[in-house]
Amino acid sequence: MNMISQSAMRDFLTCRYLYLLKHRRGLEPAVGGVVEGSNRQLAARRGQQFHRAVQQYLSGLASDSVRSMIKDDTVRAWFEKFVKYGMSGIPDRRSVETWATAPLADRVLIARYDLLAWDSERLVICDWKTGSRPIEDPDTQIQTMVYRYVAACSGQAVTGTAYLPEQIEIRYWYVRDDDPANQIAYSQQQFKRDEVRLRELIAEIAACNAFPKTDDVDVCKTCLFRAVCRPEIPSGTWEPEFEHTPESMSIGWGES
Numbered sequence: 242m243n244m245i246s247q248s249a250m251r252d253f254l255t256c257r258y259l260y261l262l263k264h265r266r267g268l269e270p271a272v273g274g275v276v277e278g279s280n281r282q283l284a285a286r287r288g289q290q291f292h293r294a295v296q297q298y299l300s301g302l303a304s305d306s307v308r309s310m311i312k313d314d315t316v317r318a319w320f321e322k323f324v325k326y327g328m329s330g331i332p333d334r335r336s337v338e339t340w341a342t343a344p345l346a347d348r349v350l351i352a353r354y355d356l357l358a359w360d361s362e363r364l365v366i367c368d369w370k371t372g373s374r375p376i377e378d379p380d381t382q383i384q385t386m387v388y389r390y391v392a393a394c395s396g397q398a399v400t401g402t403a404y405l406p407e408q409i410e411i412r413y414w415y416v417r418d419d420d421p422a423n424q425i426a427y428s429q430q431q432f433k434r435d436e437v438r439l440r441e442l443i444a445e446i447a448a449c450n451a452f453p454k455t456d457d458v459d460v461c462k463t464c465l466f467r468a469v470c471r472p473e474i475p476s477g478t479w480e481p482e483f484e485h486t487p488e489s490m491s492i493g494w495g496e497s
């Protein structure tokens with residue numbers, strides 16, 4: 242069965258042409274316009290550095306050692322905030338940068354998690370957000386749906402314990418916010434709602450044979466393909482959300 246990720250589903254909903262380029266034609270986003278010095282490049286570097294710093298820290302490296310490797314002042318400030326508050330209320334048993342899969346319809350959903358943390362009572366999905374715009378209505382975002390659905394179906398493969406939806410939470414942690422933790426509960430009702438929605442979306446993607454460009458040019462301003470797809474549209478002034486992609490993971494510690 243073919244794998245499908247939340248990012249593919251989100252791209253399909255955002256712009257079908259973007260989905261075509263990335264997920265059907267397999268084009269590398271960097272080819273399409275990660276411009277040196279652009280907001281997206283800066284966001285990618287900072288996001289990658291922050292995620293790596295947290296990964297090292299949660300894997301047992303001393304905070305001083307991690308801090309000494311961060312050259313970007315903004316990322317260092319984010320990391321300081323994380324060390325103070327980031328793991329507040331999070332269960333002790335943890336798996337960093339982990340992933341799980343769950344079959345649905347004729348696909349396999351794949352979820353890559355920044356962190357899964359659990360105890361005997363609950364499973365917490367943690368996701369660090371470094372973009373300058375908070376996600377709107379996170380309960381109905383595709384990422385939230387996929388992450389929680391896969392955790393409910395297959396989290397046991399990571400944790401060794403099966404959890405009911407009511408025992409699962411997702412925590413978005415916004416590095417730029419004064420009160421960065423946004424924790425969202427889950428329920429059996431939401432699990433069933435999300436399963437229906439994800440099935441519908443998988444079927445819609447499988448049947449799709451028309452991939453028009455989006456009418457929302459605001460989306461294009463931070464699109465990875467803007468420079469080759471719609472070069473007449475200026476780049477956005479905000480820093481978009483970091484994603485684990487091949488080009489983002491190739492950016493090193495010391496760059497700023």
Ligand code: SF4
Pocket residue numbers: 256257258259262454455460461464465466467470471
């Ligand atoms: S630049 Fe706009 S139209 Fe082109 S792929 Fe990106 S979002 Fe779609």
